[in-house]
Amino acid sequence: MNIGQASNASGISTKMIRYYDEIGLVRPASRTDSNYREYDQREINELRFIKRARSLGFSMEEITQLLSLWRDRERPSRVVKDIADRHIADLEARIVEMQAMAGTLRHLSHCCAGDDRPDCPILADLTAGKEPTQPAKAPARTRARYS
Amino acid sequence: MNIGQASNASGISTKMIRYYDEIGLVRPASRTDSNYREYDQREINELRFIKRARSLGFSMEEITQLLSLWRDRERPSRVVKDIADRHIADLEARIVEMQAMAGTLRHLSHCCAGDDRPDCPILADLTAGKEPTQPAKAPARTRARYS
């Protein structure tokens, strides 16, 4: 299978397949005399593995680990589970964060007339923005020239 | 106020403040004789506006629009609301997507023993992919038709 067929079989663009080759994630089984990449079923399966993992939101770094575990028939499932659980926690944290954003914005949008008048609680909120809570990294200021 | 003080007052790194200058988003009011950027209260307020908008997940492009609306006292609030509503829809779509990922992964993780044995439903799922091939108990010899 050449790269185009590998792309069709895996759903990954040729650009990305070449990239995975370049970074050493999935290497073609061989090259033809004319330097075309040749993939066999094993690599196709790996590409599909990556496709699926990406669709579940794993980063390329996590996928590198998962792929290496996948190739290792002796891996303890605990290691895989740990990676998945960390990713779940990461997803959940980002969901919470985005829900907070959406909630705030829904409230502001709800309060905004959305007509031709300029008064806008959304802009008002952005203007009022919270003071940056300054944890202050530097204590002693030899040069406190600010007011 | 020089750039460091503007950074402290806005919560935005000096790197990013220089970047905003470079792309024309927030220009310093002036420069000193020694070419230091000088910000006054108006720019500080704009930087804080940006900080707050970023914390609500707006992209820089959206912020560019919002900032321009903020500067225009005649803007119709409708335009602001439209931007916010589109952003809310975007956030919600991403939340739904990530919830689906997290849900799938929670299920897989739940089914994974997470011990020293190699059997792992998580890797099995990634292997199975989402192709028209059977889901699970059908180890058919999907062979041939490639060469």
Added chain:
DNA sequence: GGTGGACCTTCCCATGATGGGAGGGTCAAG
């Protein structure tokens, strides 16, 4: 045999928002 077009190759560039760091100038306190 020739030709056209679909394919393949490598190399370079761009994204968005951010940070790191080098190399050098400026400012105020000691």
Added chain:
DNA sequence: CTTGACCCTCCCATCATGGGAAGGTCCACC
């Protein structure tokens, strides 16, 4: 004057992805 915190510009890197140029290869059709 020295010191060191601060500022300047310029370049590079990220992460995953795509665009495109310049050139080589394959194959089916005439």
